Amino acid sequence: MKVVVIQGPNLNMLGVREQNIYGPMKLEQIHAQMKEFATQNNIEIEFFQSNLEGEIVDKVQECYGDADGIIINAAAYTHTSIAIRDAISAVSLPAIEVHISNIHRREEFRKENMIAPVCTSSVVGFGPFGYHLAMVGMLQIMSEMQAAKEMQKQQQEPAAK
Ligand code: DQA
Numbered sequence: 001m002k003v004v005v006i007q008g009p010n011l012n013m014l015g016v017r018e019q020n021i022y023g024p025m026k027l028e029q030i031h032a033q034m035k036e037f038a039t040q041n042n043i044e045i046e047f048f049q050s051n052l053e054g055e056i057v058d059k060v061q062e063c064y065g066d067a068d069g070i071i072i073n074a075a076a077y078t079h080t081s082i083a084i085r086d087a088i089s090a091v092s093l094p095a096i097e098v099h100i101s102n103i104h105r106r107e108e109f110r111k112e113n114m115i116a117p118v119c120t121s122s123v124v125g126f127g128p129f130g131y132h133l134a135m136v137g138m139l140q141i142m143s144e145m146q147a148a149k150e151m152q153k154q155q156q157e158p159a160a161k
Contacts (some may be wrong), residue, residue: 002046003043003067003069003071006073007048007075009051009076056074060087064090072096078116080114089118096122096138099122099123100126104125121141
């Protein structure tokens with residue numbers, strides 16, 4: 001199983017930017033923890049960060065046929081990007097969106113969310129720990145999908161004589 005983690009604009013500044021909101025952890029530290037969890041659970045993991053909307057769209061598209069699931073924090077593009085939303089919708093992979101802060105408790109403009117409606121689920125307001133929760137959630141989604149596939153296969157197979 002392969003998971004691609006996509007990080008949007010300014011998340012490369014974690015550990016520096018607004019520590020009162022996002023905490024002191026750097027993106028590399030978050031990714032190191034995710035990598036450790038992935039290794040322990042036999043998951044291939046790839047990390048990508050960009051400040052550019054089009055690059056994020058390209059990365060989501062690249063996941064088609066290459067990844068089994070996407071974990072995405074589209075950061076500020078969450079609130080504006082129909083292009084990223086359409087890309088997630090187009091690849092039709094399980095996608096979990098993460099927000100370090102609780103976007104529902106912040107400025108009004110952060111309540112607008114283009115991404116959530118095309119994601120399987122959202123993890124919001126747990127700080128960097130949200131990325132770990134997203135990994136656990138992804139494992140659960142994958143095992144449910146696998147179980148559903150096996151069930152379907154069994155139903156299609158002719159009954160044993
Ligand atoms: C964020 C929330 C967004 O509103 C903001 O623009 C970010 C980070 C979060 O993780 O809490 O850059 O996605």
